[in-house]
Amino acid sequence: MTERPARRLLAVSTAFTVAAGVFVLGHAHSAGLERDDLSAKDRKRVAAVTALATDFSRAEQYEAMSGGAATSLAKIDIDSFSHFSENITFEERETFKLGNALFQKLWVSSPSSTQASDGLGPLYNARSCQTCHIKDGRGHPPEGAQDATSMFLRLARAAKTPDDEAALKNFSEMSLPDPVYGRQLQDRGVPGLKAEGRMAIDYTEEPVTLAGGEVVHLRRPAYSVANLAYGDLDPTTTLSPRVTQPMLGLGLIQAIHEADILALADPDDANGDGISGKAAVAIDPKTGRQALGRFGWKAQSATVRQQSAEAFAFDIGISTPEVPLHQGDCTPAQTACLERPDGVQERLGDAEAPPPVMDLVTFYAENLAVPARRKASFAGTLAGKRVFYETGCASCHQPKFVTRRDAENKAHAFQLIWPYSDFLLHDMGEGLADGQAVGVASGREWRTPPLWGIGLTKTVNGHTFFLHDGRARNLTEAILWHGGEAKAARDRFAALEKHDRDALLTFLESL
Numbered sequence: 478m479t480e481r482p483a484r485r486l487l488a489v490s491t492a493f494t495v496a497a498g499v500f501v502l503g504h505a506h507s508a509g510l511e512r513d514d515l516s517a518k519d520r521k522r523v524a525a526v527t528a529l530a531t532d533f534s535r536a537e538q539y540e541a542m543s544g545g546a547a548t549s550l551a552k553i554d555i556d557s558f559s560h561f562s563e564n565i566t567f568e569e570r571e572t573f574k575l576g577n578a579l580f581q582k583l584w585v586s587s588p589s590s591t592q593a594s595d596g597l598g599p600l601y602n603a604r605s606c607q608t609c610h611i612k613d614g615r616g617h618p619p620e621g622a623q624d625a626t627s628m629f630l631r632l633a634r635a636a637k638t639p640d641d642e643a644a645l646k647n648f649s650e651m652s653l654p655d656p657v658y659g660r661q662l663q664d665r666g667v668p669g670l671k672a673e674g675r676m677a678i679d680y681t682e683e684p685v686t687l688a689g690g691e692v693v694h695l696r697r698p699a700y701s702v703a704n705l706a707y708g709d710l711d712p713t714t715t716l717s718p719r720v721t722q723p724m725l726g727l728g729l730i731q732a733i734h735e736a737d738i739l740a741l742a743d744p745d746d747a748n749g750d751g752i753s754g755k756a757a758v759a760i761d762p763k764t765g766r767q768a769l770g771r772f773g774w775k776a777q778s779a780t781v782r783q784q785s786a787e788a789f790a791f792d793i794g795i796s797t798p799e800v801p802l803h804q805g806d807c808t809p810a811q812t813a814c815l816e817r818p819d820g821v822q823e824r825l826g827d828a829e830a831p832p833p834v835m836d837l838v839t840f841y842a843e844n845l846a847v848p849a850r851r852k853a854s855f856a857g858t859l860a861g862k863r864v865f866y867e868t869g870c871a872s873c874h875q876p877k878f879v880t881r882r883d884a885e886n887k888a889h890a891f892q893l894i895w896p897y898s899d900f901l902l903h904d905m906g907e908g909l910a911d912g913q914a915v916g917v918a919s920g921r922e923w924r925t926p927p928l929w930g931i932g933l934t935k936t937v938n939g940h941t942f943f944l945h946d947g948r949a950r951n952l953t954e955a956i957l958w959h960g961g962e963a964k965a966a967r968d969r970f971a972a973l974e975k976h977d978r979d980a981l982l983t984f985l986e987s988l
């Protein structure tokens with residue numbers, strides 16, 4: 478079995494301090510941040526309950542309740558990712574439903590007689606949150622000429638001036654926008670305004686032979702932009718494809734104590750196991766301070782509210798108090814876009830999505846429940862769980878945490894949850910590299926995505942496309958694309974006998 482899980486027991490950690498409003502990451506021996514929400518007695522209880530499994534003859538206590546008391550027990554169907562946390566109050570359920578209505582709301586261009594619903598774009602990718610986060614689940618690559626609403630291209634250029642370098646260094650900019658096309662390629666425009674362009678993908682097939690002779694064909698994508706409407710991209714601008722991620726359990730992830738995530742970090746691989754996860758840094762718009770990044774493909778967002786505000790701005794072109802861009806991602810080079818009217822209503826505030834809208838949408842996003850596990854105690858699932866641990870998957874896909882006792886929402890407080898992620902950045906190798914640095918994440922690094930709910934992807938979203946750009950058409954392909962720090966685990970999987978590979982897949986499908 479890999480030595481990686483032993484990181485939790487090592488006296489090597491990442492120190493996390495907040496001094497004079499600055500988020501500082503450094504290395505310390507026996508000096509990692511300690512949970513300040515627990516008594517000494519509770520810290521021992523939490524350490525015991527989150528210890529990695531060693532007995533695979535039966536399911537662990539509460540293992541089927543992936544989201545603790547917030548877990549959804551509703552029947553499994555296409556709406557399995559859209560239920561509210563089971564433990565929110567009756568009054569909060571009304572708030573959740575109002576947030577859901579706003580999440581599904583179709584925005585229109587300005588000016589419009591539909592006040593409080595205008596402000597779309599002027600350049601945009603989708604007209605609603607739900608358009609991208611289909612059934613609150615996982616996006617997919619385009620499957621037709623007009624089908625790109627749940628996948629987009631992030632744009633970022635190289636630093637060119639001392640001011641550029643300073644902005645990246647102090648995280649006032651997580652990446653630098655293309656001077657013409659901004660931070661994201663918008664493939665739609667309001668009437669009379671040309672879309673920026675269209676994402677183009679060219680796939681080539683690569684065979685991989687597994688133990689026993691089974692051949693799996695991986696598809697390697699190459700990305701470009703067709704029909705650029707406003708001139709050329711900057712020569713240094715990189716294209717990073719991103720499918721939308723599932724919305725499950727975001728409030729619970731937010732409630733994980735920083736100390737528990739930082740305790741898993743080993744950026745210099747001090748224990749020599751080949752895994753060197755590092756913490757991401759983000760700016761929390763509420764405080765203006767540096768904070769632990771934990772949301773997004775590169776962990777570029779510190780909070781659910783921040784992630785929601787950035788999606789409003791760059792996906793839909795709607796301004797919020799957190800990201801007050803009334804013309805969305807329009808740049809100074811796009812004068813026709815900047816001249817378009819916005820949807821700000823003075824009586825409602827100085828943003829197209831004012832604080833009450835953000836409050837409701839954020840509450841909705843924070844309280845989408847994780848479905849209960851299926852067949853967690855079945856022999857086949859347990860056999861696959863053993864393989865999951867023995868191949869080293871649990872090294873990065875950390876099975877469980879206990880959330881903060883002092884979480885802002887009581888529904889998220891002191892819950893044993895099973896996200897299967899360490900929420901750290903890892904080098905995933907050249908095969909998955911996008912060449913785009915975001916904050917402290919390099920062009921080869923990605924945040925470990927949570928695995929909870931992964932087995933219901935086909936049920937909810939009607940497909941099994943995985944990884945940041947959906948190149949993997951099933952879980953086997955997704956595993957085989959792992960490289961860099963995950964290459965050893967990937968090679969162990971490829972060397973398994975078929976019945977063991979199948980058992981691992983059975984376990985993943987139960988999550």
